Amino acid sequence: MGRPPCCDKLGVKKGPWTPEEDIILVSYIQEHGPGNWRSVPTNTGLLRCSKSCRLRWTNYLRSGIKRGNFTDHEEKMIIHLQALLGNRWAAIASYLPQRTDNDIKNYWNTHLKKKLKKLQTGLDGHDHHNNQDGFSGHSHDQPNSKGQWERRLQTDIHMAKQALSEALSIGKPSIISTSATTSHDLHLQDLKPSINIGNYNINDNPSTSTRPHQASTYASNTDSIAKLLENWMKNSPKVSTHQKNSDQTNAVPINSFNNNNKGGTTRGCSMSTSSEGAHSATTTPDQAFDSLISFNSSPSDVSQSMSVDENNANFTADQTSCLFQDESKPNLEGQVPLTLLEKWLFDDAAPHAHEDLINMSLENGAGLF
């Protein structure tokens, strides 16, 4: 008996989601939590594939998502991370908590590839103008150092990739737990950084994370959905069955939201990835990552580097919606200080850090990898 298709090819609706479908999906997730996607079409009556439901939720309806207008800083982070990690969009997205992998992937394909190509040709021709390719018209106080840095990054991307690949493929017991001894097991998304900044505490360990975050997440989510759909509701007289849900949405039954997640605790709310099993190991992937890129920075440095970033996600206390990231994204766990890499990525105003990392990683690969 072969595996049945995830959904009937016949009778499954495709294409853009309607607001009504969004409401149905959000209402369902409000009650049951994300997860068990296969049952979603059945229980909601949505004529959608379960995968489509999951995608719609994770890429659009889920709260804490920032859309459009990538900042210079985000752009640079994506470029750097892509150079290091390759097209592992989920892993890259774990460093940009407000962005979905799909979003980043699209942005890369539509914008950044062109820019880099442009940059590449610019480098081949006239090096000294490479700043003018203008990663979004970024002005630099130190054009030379920035240009050098980008050039070196370009020329040494291959070396960095290779070094990273080798490092990840080596099953060093002292570094990588036995549960993640293969390069495959050690997904980069497992090697996520740990961030704890003020109220912005990202913790993906389902067993230790506190669920009130999720409650506010859901609340925030339904709130935003309700606002998004407000106009539609006004213009659509036949909301009948889902009007109630949207009202509930506005009412924001946080506790019920939270409690109802019990149905999704195993898979649902945590949206656990298969690789999360590695978290139970004595050495967490986070630690493995920190070991691989073992540079220290104090927590104060973390908050500093984060707060300095006025362009980026602004990890501030009022951004509680970010707390939801652990619903469907790899979570950033614990309070381990940011590595130099992370600092480098986050700290837009520290060109020296860039130089340091490049020097350490590329000229002394053993130090980094």
Next chain:
DNA sequence: AATAACACCAACCGCACGATT
């Protein structure tokens, strides 16, 4: 004003993996 070309992005598709039976 018409339309062709281009850009963007939401969504789909197929594959791979770990968990479960």
Next chain:
DNA sequence: AAATCGTGCGGTTGGTGTTAT
């Protein structure tokens, strides 16, 4: 051990909006 399930991921597509001619 094999079959099946549920999910995540990355590549690709197609619809829609925007710009250029």
